[in-house]
Amino acid sequence: MADARNDARDDAGGAHPGRSWVVNDRIDLTGRTALVTGAASGIGASIARALAAAGAKVHAVDRDEQGLDALARSAGVATIAADLADLDALAGLPTDVDILVNNAGIQHVSPIEDFPLERFDLILDLMLVSPFRLIRQSLPHMYDRGWGRVVNISSVHGLRASAFKAAYVTAKHGLEGLSKVVALEGGPHGVTSTCINPAYVRTPLVERQITDQARTHGIPEAEVVEKVMLAPVAVRRLVEPDEVAALTLFLCGPASASVNGTSFSMDGGWTAH
DSSP: OOOOTTTSBOTTSOBOTTSOOOOOTTOOOTTOEEEEESOSSHHHHHHHHHHHHTTOEEEEEESOHHHHHHHHHHHOOEEEEOOTTOGGGGGGSOOOOSEEEEOOOOOOOOOGGGOOHHHHHHHHIIIIIHHHHHHHHHHHHHHHHTOEEEEEEOOGGGTSOOTTOHHHHHHHHHHHHHHHHHHHHHGGGTEEEEEEEESSBSSHHHHHHHHHHHHHHTSOGGGHIIIIISTTOSSOSOBOHHHHHHHHHHHTSGGGTTOOSOEEEESTTGGGO
16 A cells, blocks of 8 residues: 555645545554454445554455455455354454454345345344444453454444435444443443444445435436435535545544544534534
């Protein structure tokens, strides 16, 4: 990964669009071990790269082996191929981690009366039960070290509901509550827990939603981003994965030691309504 420390700002202090501003030489995670789920692409891959660039030993977990191979080549992280919806597989993941980033997620868009029951269960297993189990098995190590960071990649849908997304909204609202409980229990042990709540991020997950949204709302795919995805926001653009990674890196650094039990909206003003 190219060194982006001096590329993030122009002479006037503005950000260069499209460039990475993730690396921050004031955040040194040397000696820390991180586990990042859903890391083969999108937000998870950006977070894995950011943490690795800051010196952490990163375990990147995903079921997409091809994406993991590409990440390993580009960022030098360790990779683990696993389906996180298979709850039995979680016991085989590393537990001696100082940083846990729960990011893995999927989406299904459908009216409640037509929502497949098996899809609802799958989404909750992947996006709520799996984070709980990973937190549960990681906390003893964090407590022993007297330091830990749990960063949950939630969503604006953890704070606001949208029609046709019953499982996703339910999982993200549950993740918000779980994160707060971890914050209360972990704080005395030097462990913090936070949520990041982006609006639509430029990821493969969002790209796959466009067809579903077009079908559900009865509009052409070309209109989905503008009329559905960006309709509630003031900053009318998709969030970039590196923006989420930059905030994650901050939450794992020394300046965030007192940041605990809270949620960070990165939604272009969606929740300002």
